[in-house]
Amino acid sequence: MQYLKYVYKLTPEEFYKFLADYQKGVEVLQEGESFIEFAVYEPLQNFKPVDVLKVDILPPEKAYRPVRIKNLMVVPDWIKPVVIRQGVAFGTGLHPTTKLCLYMLQRFMKGGWSVLDVGTGTGILAIASKRLGAGRVVAIDTDPQAVEECKHNCKENCVEVECINMSPENVAESFDLLVANLELEIFKRLMPVLTGLYKRVAIFSGLYGEEELKQFLTLTPHEPVKIKKLENWYSVVLRA
Numbered sequence: 001m002q003y004l005k006y007v008y009k010l011t012p013e014e015f016y017k018f019l020a021d022y023q024k025g026v027e028v029l030q031e032g033e034s035f036i037e038f039a040v041y042e043p044l045q046n047f048k049p050v051d052v053l054k055v056d057i058l059p060p061e062k063a064y065r066p067v068r069i070k071n072l073m074v075v076p077d078w079i080k081p082v083v084i085r086q087g088v089a090f091g092t093g094l095h096p097t098t099k100l101c102l103y104m105l106q107r108f109m110k111g112g113w114s115v116l117d118v119g120t121g122t123g124i125l126a127i128a129s130k131r132l133g134a135g136r137v138v139a140i141d142t143d144p145q146a147v148e149e150c151k152h153n154c155k156e157n158c159v160e161v162e163c164i165n166m167s168p169e170n171v172a173e174s175f176d177l178l179v180a181n182l183e184l185e186i187f188k189r190l191m192p193v194l195t196g197l198y199k200r201v202a203i204f205s206g207l208y209g210e211e212e213l214k215q216f217l218t219l220t221p222h223e224p225v226k227i228k229k230l231e232n233w234y235s236v237v238l239r240a
Helices: 012-022 098-109 124-131 143-158 185-195 207-217
Strands: 002-010 027-031 037-039 051-056 067-069 073-074 117-118 137-141 161-165 176-179 198-208 224-230 232-238
Touching: 002 012, 002 232, 012 037, 012 098, 027 051, 027 161, 037 073, 098 176, 098 198, 098 224, 098 232, 124 137, 124 143, 124 176, 137 224, 185 198, 198 207, 207 232
Parallel strands: 117 137, 117 176, 137 161, 176 198
Antiparallel strands: 002 037, 002 051, 027 037, 067 073, 198 232, 224 232
16 A cells, blocks of 8 residues: 655754644654754645655554563454464364364454354364354364363363353254364265255365365355365365
């Protein structure tokens, strides 16, 4: 993004009189005994600029980045932090399949939607869903230890997620969005069940290589609306 920067040069007396009337901030470039050179980002009436410059303005996302000081992290308010303990459950955000799911959640989930996270592990995708504005979020896993990790991490992140020791076959309702970061063999067994658990969008990940992707696409009755690859891992988004 570019802005025009107008440079003016006035005597000190003229400058301070102008500043009192202008009542906005200016950028002082240099001062001498008989002049003050300054810049503003709009043309001034009754004054002729000595120069007009084109200036590239960095968007806030590039100008202000997270800063770490030992064990403290200062982040801008548009970043949604997710705190995850390095436990025994899967899902620290480092694996490509988790990154793909996090990307797809930001692209396809709408605020207020209900979300079901199948095979939640640490709960990272469930927590991210809440951070992104989801309504009710349910996270299920067949591993009791993973459910305990999910509960711990949800408490650390101050989000309300229902972490339940349950298999998808026992879920008796459907959700706006389903996210499942599993393995192809599990999808082969569970796809008929998973298909009935979402009303709008499903995000599937955990598919390695083109052959697994092709096999997965034969399992679903819905056409993919998005396929994304990262380090030879694939994520697929379906609409009901």
